[in-house]
Amino acid sequence: MTTMILGGAQMGPIQQADSRAAVVARMVDLLRAAHAKGVTMLVYPELALTTFFPRWYAEDRAEMDHWFETEMPNGATAPLFDLARDLGVAITFGYAELTPEGRHFNTSILTNRQGEIVGKYRKVHLPGHVELDPDRTHQHLEKRYFEPGDLGFNVWRNGGVVMGMAICNDRRWPETYRELGLQGVELVTIGYNTPSVNSQLGDEGLAQRLFHSDLVMQAGAYQNATFVAGIAKAGLEDGHHLMGGSIIVDPNGMVIARADTEDDELIVADCDFALCAFGKATVFDFARHRRIEHYTRTGTQTAAIVPR
Numbered sequence: 001m002t003t004m005i006l007g008g009a010q011m012g013p014i015q016q017a018d019s020r021a022a023v024v025a026r027m028v029d030l031l032r033a034a035h036a037k038g039v040t041m042l043v044y045p046e047l048a049l050t051t052f053f054p055r056w057y058a059e060d061r062a063e064m065d066h067w068f069e070t071e072m073p074n075g076a077t078a079p080l081f082d083l084a085r086d087l088g089v090a091i092t093f094g095y096a097e098l099t100p101e102g103r104h105f106n107t108s109i110l111t112n113r114q115g116e117i118v119g120k121y122r123k124v125h126l127p128g129h130v131e132l133d134p135d136r137t138h139q140h141l142e143k144r145y146f147e148p149g150d151l152g153f154n155v156w157r158n159g160g161v162v163m164g165m166a167i168c169n170d171r172r173w174p175e176t177y178r179e180l181g182l183q184g185v186e187l188v189t190i191g192y193n194t195p196s197v198n199s200q201l202g203d204e205g206l207a208q209r210l211f212h213s214d215l216v217m218q219a220g221a222y223q224n225a226t227f228v229a230g231i232a233k234a235g236l237e238d239g240h241h242l243m244g245g246s247i248i249v250d251p252n253g254m255v256i257a258r259a260d261t262e263d264d265e266l267i268v269a270d271c272d273f274a275l276c277a278f279g280k281a282t283v284f285d286f287a288r289h290r291r292i293e294h295y296t297r298t299g300t301q302t303a304a305i306v307p308r
């Protein structure tokens with residue numbers, strides 16, 4: 001059975017003025033620290049190379065194109081890919097992707113331990129809004145700058161483990177985990193940038209936002225008998241606070257590693273993927289217990305239809 005030392009590379013804030021080279025240097029430091037602890041799979045946050053730019057409004061969307069990568073790897077990220085290959089550490093991280101056709105996605109990639117990209121995911125559940133919203137305390141314009149991912153939820157066998165990716169807001173949706181669970185996922189990696197304040201509910205409070213983050217990932221892990229690594233970009237970024245709370249969750253839904261800072265911080269967990277097999281063969285043996293004849297709404301209906 002496969003075991004793996006899994007690392008989560010939480011990242012502190014990235015300011016608008018920070019160069020890609022400076023950010024990649026921090027990622028390289030985290031990678032070296034992870035390797036020193038025996039990590040062979042390292043998870044970085046969503047939009048790991050830049051500030052969380054969707055908080056800024058630009059009337060002309062093209063003004064934001066400088067935050068996007070047109071190829072991956074590229075000159076700026078080459079040192080990270082090179083070191084990951086040399087150390088034999090598989091990595092996953094998020095970035096803004098601008099395709100040759102001019103399409104914009106919130107993307108993450110997965111490499112194998114040879115430093116080759118083996119998987120790509122484009123964020124499906126884009127939160128926020130399209131137009132400037134003066135009623136919010138801050139903007140969250142992902143729906144303005146990205147289109148919904150077009151690749152769906154896929155898994156890849158990587159280092160003997162069935163891995164799938166999701167990005168930030170995806171973690172709040174049970175459909176994310178179940179789509180991956182139905183492909184036998186054993187590790188779901190999720191990078192996130194979550195503001196500490198709800199722009200539409202100021203008194204919600206950080207404790208409740210952290211609780212919701214834990215809640216959804218622990219439930220997703222348990223209900224699909226999979227490990228989940230949810231890794232934050234945290235701290236005061238361009239005057240806006242992002243929450244931390246990175247965790248690694250086991251297939252029983254238990255948190256087995258947790259970050260306690262809002263800075264660059266490595267968390268590590270020794271994962272025995274045999275743990276996934278028990279849940280997948282018993283209470284969450286989908287083949288025996290799922291009743292798809294009663295699930296048609298889930299795949300065909302978006303909004304709730306409420307009886308009058």
Ligand code: CDT
Nearest residue numbers: 127128140168169193194195
């Ligand atoms: N990056 C991202 O998806 N953040 C969202 C914030 C939602 S508030 C509009 C999240 O779910 O954490």
